[in-house]
Amino acid sequence: MNVITCSRQSGSRGEEIIDLLSRELNVQVVDKDSVEHALVKNGLPERSFERYDEKKPGFWDLISSDRERYFHCLKASILEIAQGGNSIIVGRGAPVLLAGVPGVLHLRIVAPLETRIHRVMEAHSCGEADARRLIRESDHNRAGFYRYFFDSDWDSHDLYDLILNTGYLKTRHALEIVRSLLKTPEFQENAATTRRLTELSLAQRILKQILVDEQIPIRFPAVEVSGGTATLTGTVNVAASIERCKAVAENTEGITEVLVQILHAPEIYNGPFM
Template identity: 35%
Template sequence: MGLAAFTRELGSLGTFIAEELARRRGWRFVRREILEEAARMGPLTEDELTRLVESPPGLWERLSLPARRHFYHVAARVLEYAQGDDVVILGRWSTMLLRGVRHAVRVRVCAPLDLRVERLADRLGVSRPEARALAERYDQGVRARIRQFFDVEWEDSDLYDLVINTERVGVERGCELVERLLDSPEFQPDEASRQEVRDRALALRVQESLKSDERLGHVDLHVTARGGTVVLQGVVFGPEERRAVLEVVGAVSGVAQVEDRLTVARMPIR
């Protein structure tokens, strides 16, 4: 039993390593399903959500409410899959969303840009300049989204349990390295680590519901969960908004109790 999350540079062979790991262990490989299901939760298509994950945001989008709403649609689906045993998740911010989960092995796969360009050109049948543009555009997009939503640098090796450079490490050897961690005592699941994933999944579903409610999309709250108890912290503007928040949160599946630590601020009289 276990959980592996991958992020990879385009052309780094990261997809092949993740797929081969899932095949070797008989685990489920999850990638496209996340965006397919997230698209059903909101107005965006799967292609539009792909751009949300892989393309840099414009200035207006950085400031817009829909960007956060769509983020929670995707993030909540990632944690839903992470609750299952024996799953490999590729991309979709999974390595960021699972930081601190004991049994989640988080892997970044990279390679020198020139090598990735050669691989992409050969695999896709495009020119070297086209392949370079594809790789650089993808890297720029993922890097920008990680900054936007997590305020960290995608390339920071401290964020991962394992970084694989495929300039010298192939698919088979890469799988072996990941499997060593998956089988090590430090990464074995226990009830506490499984509960951590369930709690994060519930907190994200709550955030998703709040952002999806037309009355509350502008509200930014800090939400945590523990064993069905959801703790709400932050500022709401007026008693009616507070009641709306509690109503929405109480209706989320899995919420047994709501701990209200909200601060009610009153709009100034003009």
């Protein structure tokens, strides 16, 4: 089972490399259409996908309840897709969501700005000014998406295991490098991969159920799953919310024990929950 996340700059030939790599490895490409289908299946209204997909949210988008629904549906969808294996997940914050999962390769494809400009001019049959604008808008949106949804820097080298600069590497050489890396023990599927993906997916299912489906009022919510044990933390101002959160976890398939460390502190917050 190969799971690869891939971040790409506009004009870096990322799509070309992803397509060729998927054919060679016989794995699916999880792109915009695939993610949209998974998100809708997880309960996201179709209108919300285009509103947030790899975009920097506007002011009203940031305070909309749709933002939280999109975020939790996205996390649940990416984790479910990764559990299925044999996939290249393109963008959508996957390097952050799958960070630290054993065996997952985090790939980034870049190129020098002038190279990107010439490629975009050719691909879109446009002038240099339009190409610069398209690249600037793409970079701005993708960086904003990472910053506002994941509090992360899209350009940070720390997110990636391998960065390919196609301004200097030919496509066939880039593919050879990826193939060689995938043969190493560090990027082979093992029991730790399956276990960690299962734990992350269970934790996100519980969190989504609490916050989005049940809309239980809780501050600073977090769910950790280890083995079959789920640990719930957060702060509530209504004691009954603790039992509601616990019930959600107990009714989640795959959870055998629930540890509740949610603090009841009504004096901390008495206003509406967002």
